[in-house]
Amino acid sequence: MSTRVSVADLQAFCVEALRRVGAKDSHARTVAEVLVMTDTWGTFTHGTKLLRDYCKRVKSGGLRSDTDPAVVASGPAWAIVDGGSCLGHVTSVFAMQQAIQRAKQTGIAYVGVRNSCHFGAAGYYAWLAAKEGLIGVSMANDIPSVAAAGSRRSVTGSNPLAYAVPTGQGDPILLDIASSTVAGGKVYAAYQRGEPIPGNWILDEEGHPSTDSSLYPAKAALTPLANHKGYGIALLIETLSGLLTGASITWQVGSWIWGDSTQPTGHGAAFIAIDIATMGPRDVFEQRITGLIQEIHAAPTADGVERVLVPHEREWNLRRQALVEGIQLPSDVVGKLAGLADDIDLHPAWLPRV
């Protein structure tokens, strides 16, 4: 059952749910902010749908509620952050803030993260930089779920890559992509809806393409985006998120959703901020990018396409609508939230019992 909820009500529910399982108030607020922002974009695979599993992990101790992320090594333009195995969103916000502060001094900064966990939508952290007028890049590793070019089984995580670019008065350009053909959450959502999937999303245990969404993740690997290209991008992300940071890599990473919820997962992540204003007049940059967007909007369209959009333009429009009308949560999200509501005995009026 789909339902509509205001941003404020959904956020309050998330904060209270996290508090009830033991998360610190500040951590609960940060995670709620990230997840609800993601839902306002219509990116429901990476929003509050994930809260129940985060809460389970906090309650079981695999996500710690008595720690905070900290810089453990640094220079003017870089830092390594140890997340202390607290909620990955908290560590990621901290890390991107570190990158932003440093980049404002040095032009560009890299902050690598270890002892983190799943961080939701990578694009949120890239956007944090764009909100401050910087270009932001974010990425993370994960337990293997994606085949390499030429492999039969999973070799890399679906390692997401996101970037955001501020445009002055307009919405930031924001891209958030998996290095697999599609994120695993999309296969899982198709399975939950009982739907088959396109033939290029997964490989079965024999390494052959399959449309059977029930095979994933136990008996299938996601295909890498454009084969060797996505595989190569996943290895760059593994390098910057895992190898350079001291985080776990590939099969060392714990599954945040199916693994032992009493144990940390050891995820790594990386955040880069580039300060436009350090390198030249901000207004010149803003004029140029606004001109580029106008040029894109004026481009001749393919059949059936009204206007060529810049990345995340649709999502920013959905967000504006959600802020006024509330978020229309799809049934799979409602199901997960209702399950969480039962777990913690918290039943807001807007949330159907299922």
Added chain:
Amino acid sequence: MSTRVSVADLQAFCVEALRRVGAKDSHARTVAEVLVMTDTWGTFTHGTKLLRDYCKRVKSGGLRSDTDPAVVASGPAWAIVDGGSCLGHVTSVFAMQQAIQRAKQTGIAYVGVRNSCHFGAAGYYAWLAAKEGLIGVSMANDIPSVAAAGSRRSVTGSNPLAYAVPTGQGDPILLDIASSTVAGGKVYAAYQRGEPIPGNWILDEEGHPSTDSSLYPAKAALTPLANHKGYGIALLIETLSGLLTGASITWQVGSWIWGDSTQPTGHGAAFIAIDIATMGPRDVFEQRITGLIQEIHAAPTADGVERVLVPHEREWNLRRQALVEGIQLPSDVVGKLAGLADDIDLHPAWLPRV
């Protein structure tokens, strides 16, 4: 007609050809080094095949031989380089060297470039960083030849992205990809060989997929890599290479191969270096990445695949072979070099007259 040539002979020919059209000795040596290295990798679309058109442009003045790249703005972790419209390879080597020097002090550095030109294979410059023990990233913009997601015509360049990671004793991992499904050079090579192309490489003037390689570039656009993903990556590259550097963007960029060869093209580019040793013990990183490569090599393979490779593993093996046995230049490359030989009346014994 295919022919075999030693690396030294091919390099000497390139240097002499560039000198004869007026390039400075140091510029000629740099360009020859880049192009011949690219040929040793077997990446013939981006190697000495391009020399004739570079020479034409040097002779006509669109590529200047009386200038050198220079840093025009900088901070400890960044610089903007003006290429002075000299050969793009020269400017790109200079810029990546600037990035490497700065990153050794600050951990990470960004160097943006304007007033450059086509720089050959992006991977060469990323490799320069890996050769020095740093992680390197390189990218460049170009005149539009690729559709956006939803467009009927070209919107972005085929903006390449490359990275390289050092591995200690082993070969660097190196990925060099276009943000289009394939680089335009591959379509053009198929046309020269009179071959049709796969149905997902280009869109015709109506925005429909086509297998007719003769349409490109005048009457076709390349498709973006994985549709919105490649389009989004192309815009990030345009931002870092063009918008942030003061370079020309999209239709302002001149076509280095079909445009007026007396005029500069105004290409932009960007180079990022990340110094591993600044952030932690180098031997720990090398052990971890060597372990990752061993894990990849041990991965179960798809049907017909002998071993899962890391990016550029095949190309490094081809290079080792080329250094011993010479480079087997394919006929399209020989044809271009023979044409150049006639242009400048330089006829080495190894080069067939065609």
